[in-house]
Amino acid sequence: MNIERISSEQAVVGMISATDIFAKNKLLIEKNTELTERSIIRLKLYGVRELKVFASNEKNAYVQEEEEHIPQDEPVSEDNMSYHEKVRRTKEFICFQDSIVSYANSLKNYLDTIIKDNEQLDTERLVSEIEAILVESRNGLHVIDMLNCMRTYDDDTYIHSVNVALLCYIMGGWMRYSLSETRLLALSGLLHDIGKLMIPQELITKPSQLTPEEYLRVKEHTNKGYFILKHQDLDVRVKRAALMHHEKCDGSGYPLGLTRSQIEPFAKIVAIADIYEAMTAKRVYRGRICPFEVIAIFEKEGLQKYDPVYLLTFLERVIEAYINNWVLLSNEEKAEIIMINKYDLAKPVVRTQNSDFIDLSKERDIDILAII
Structure with missing residues (x-):
C-alpha cells in the first residue's frame, strides 16, 4: 500500500x-x-x-456523525432522530446558531478594519455581543449543549473564536470571577487567534499537509497576535493570552516553551476552551469527536499539560451538560446518563433501555461512543 x-x-x-x-x-x-x-x-x-x-481509496470508516441535512421529501419521525438533530430543529437553537454566525461575520469585517486602519478596539462592543448571545440562553450548560450541535463551516476561524469566547465567559462564572474579570477573560478568548489575520489565508485553510516551513509560519500567529494587541489599550492579560494560549504546563508548547508558573492564568483557561471546542466541534474533514473521549484523554494525560485548577473545574462542570442524555455504548447498547462519577468523569452511571444500571467506572471494557 x-x-x-x-x-x-x-x-x-x-x-x-x-x-x-x-x-x-x-x-x-x-x-x-x-x-x-x-x-x-x-x-x-x-x-x-x-x-x-x-493511503486508501475506500470511504473512511468514520460514520458516527449524523447527516446534516434531511431530505424534505422524506419525513423522519422524532423517534428516529439523533439528539443533535432534535436540538437543531428547535427555534431556540436556530436563533442561537444564527446569532453566532452573524457575529462571526461582523467580527471578521471589524477586525480586518482595525488592523488595516490601525484603530483602537472597541472592547465594550466586542464583549457586549458575546453577552447578547448568552442572555438568550438558559445557562452555561445549555450553551455548551447547543455548541455541541453546531454544524461545520468551511471558514471556521471566527466561529471558533466566538465559541471560545462563550466558553471563557462561562468558565469565568464557574471560577467565581468578578464580572469585570469574566468579561476580560471572554475578550481574551475572542481575540486569542487574532494573529491568524496576519497569516496567508491559503495556509490557514489549506486542505493538504502543510510543509515544515508553512507550519512554522502558521505557528507565528501567537507572536503576531501579541504584536497586533501590544499597542492596544487593553489589559495585559488579554495580550498575554494571545501570545501564550499554545503554551503547555510541561514546557512542550510554543512559542516560548513556558512552564506552569510562567504562563498567564487567562492563557491557561483560553487554551482549555480552545482545544475542547476544536475537538468537539464538527469539522469539514471529520465528524465531531464524542465529548466523553475528549474528557477521558484530558483526565488521563491532560493534567500534565493543563493547569489542574482550571482543567478539573472545566471538566467537572461541562460534564453536567450530558446528564439525562442518551448515549451509544461500545457494547452496542443505548443508555441514559443518570449520574456522573466525580473521580472518573468519562465513566458515568447509565441506565439501559432494559432499565439496567451500569457503573461504567467499574465496567472498564465499556465506553461511551457517541451522544445520540
Whole structure:
C-alpha cells in the first residue's frame, strides 16, 4: 500500500498508521494501528503535527456523525432522530446558531478594519455581543449543549473564536470571577487567534499537509497576535493570552516553551476552551469527536499539560451538560446518563433501555461512543 503523510488535523477514525508515532520519546501509536477517536486526541494533546498513514481509496470508516441535512421529501419521525438533530430543529437553537454566525461575520469585517486602519478596539462592543448571545440562553450548560450541535463551516476561524469566547465567559462564572474579570477573560478568548489575520489565508485553510516551513509560519500567529494587541489599550492579560494560549504546563508548547508558573492564568483557561471546542466541534474533514473521549484523554494525560485548577473545574462542570442524555455504548447498547462519577468523569452511571444500571467506572471494557 502507498504511504501518505498527513497533518494530525486531517487524521480521521479508521486510518492505519504507517509508522510508530512518538512524542518526546513516548510511543503514542504503534505501526499498523487503526486510528481511533482517543488516539487522534492524544496526537493533538502531545502536539504531534503530522503522521504517516497507509493511503486508501475506500470511504473512511468514520460514520458516527449524523447527516446534516434531511431530505424534505422524506419525513423522519422524532423517534428516529439523533439528539443533535432534535436540538437543531428547535427555534431556540436556530436563533442561537444564527446569532453566532452573524457575529462571526461582523467580527471578521471589524477586525480586518482595525488592523488595516490601525484603530483602537472597541472592547465594550466586542464583549457586549458575546453577552447578547448568552442572555438568550438558559445557562452555561445549555450553551455548551447547543455548541455541541453546531454544524461545520468551511471558514471556521471566527466561529471558533466566538465559541471560545462563550466558553471563557462561562468558565469565568464557574471560577467565581468578578464580572469585570469574566468579561476580560471572554475578550481574551475572542481575540486569542487574532494573529491568524496576519497569516496567508491559503495556509490557514489549506486542505493538504502543510510543509515544515508553512507550519512554522502558521505557528507565528501567537507572536503576531501579541504584536497586533501590544499597542492596544487593553489589559495585559488579554495580550498575554494571545501570545501564550499554545503554551503547555510541561514546557512542550510554543512559542516560548513556558512552564506552569510562567504562563498567564487567562492563557491557561483560553487554551482549555480552545482545544475542547476544536475537538468537539464538527469539522469539514471529520465528524465531531464524542465529548466523553475528549474528557477521558484530558483526565488521563491532560493534567500534565493543563493547569489542574482550571482543567478539573472545566471538566467537572461541562460534564453536567450530558446528564439525562442518551448515549451509544461500545457494547452496542443505548443508555441514559443518570449520574456522573466525580473521580472518573468519562465513566458515568447509565441506565439501559432494559432499565439496567451500569457503573461504567467499574465496567472498564465499556465506553461511551457517541451522544445520540
